[in-house]
Amino acid sequence: MSYRGMLIRERAELVELLRGLSEQEWETPSLCAGWRVRDVVGHLLQDTLGPLSYAAVVVKNGGSVNRINNALAQSSSDLSTDQLVDKLDKESGRLSRFAPRLMLSDLVVHHQDIRRPLNRPRTIAPDRLAAVLSYPDPFAFPGRFTKGLRFTATDIDWTSGAGPEVRGPGEAIALAMAGRPVALDDLTGDGVPELRRRLG
Structure with a gap:
């Protein structure tokens, strides 16, 4: 689409x-x-x-x-x-x-x-989720959060980056890339402590 x-x-x-x-x-x-x-x-x-x-x-x-x-x-x-x-x-x-x-x-x-x-959760359409993960809003300056980390979505076929891994639902990764600390609780992996520090 x-x-x-x-x-x-x-x-x-x-x-x-x-x-x-x-x-x-x-x-x-x-x-x-x-x-x-x-x-x-x-x-x-x-x-x-x-x-x-x-x-x-x-x-x-x-x-x-x-x-x-x-x-x-x-x-x-x-x-x-x-x-x-x-x-x-x-x-x-x-x-x-x-x-x-x-x-x-x-x-x-x-x-x-x-x-x-x-508290109104939903399932984001996979094509939309993959599109947002592949092109996060540049005005949120995602590079300051993602540089040197590897992100892997567990609900769709998507991964990006290199370094300590951050794993979790694509929605949580998208929010973290946009600087939302609330997403950290849904993420796991060796890269989460550094991501948490960056999100401050």
Whole structure:
């Protein structure tokens, strides 16, 4: 399946989840420091922007990844939860036309940033999981966590890197690559102590 096809399916699964959340769940802290579930969804609305609009946000925030992400999350703070979901469902797909691999990696990880604190586990489609593991979001700077380690997924046929091994479910590896310490409890191997140190 194409990256755009995987994006469409991933987004549809997230929209289905969001439509069933209570107002309290929308206010739940996500895995992203300082962001509630609704803030994560606000950030994901970056895919409703075209390249020029996104570039304007980048320039306004001096190219800082953290400032850009926070600005995107806050730009929709006045929307209701229903409006957030409708925009994600019906208006997304503009920016991802130009960077589908990047947007898929971002979407899958943020989907889990929402699901894990809500205790809403799922099985990620193997093709999507392999795609994210093979191309982690570069704006999460995965190299600082993965360099010199070998990662092996135990639920799909995927491995990468060289060095002390880190083994576990592909979802947990993807989260660790994106800097989420919560994933460490699902991982085993000689490389885990070093990964834990890096995730700090």
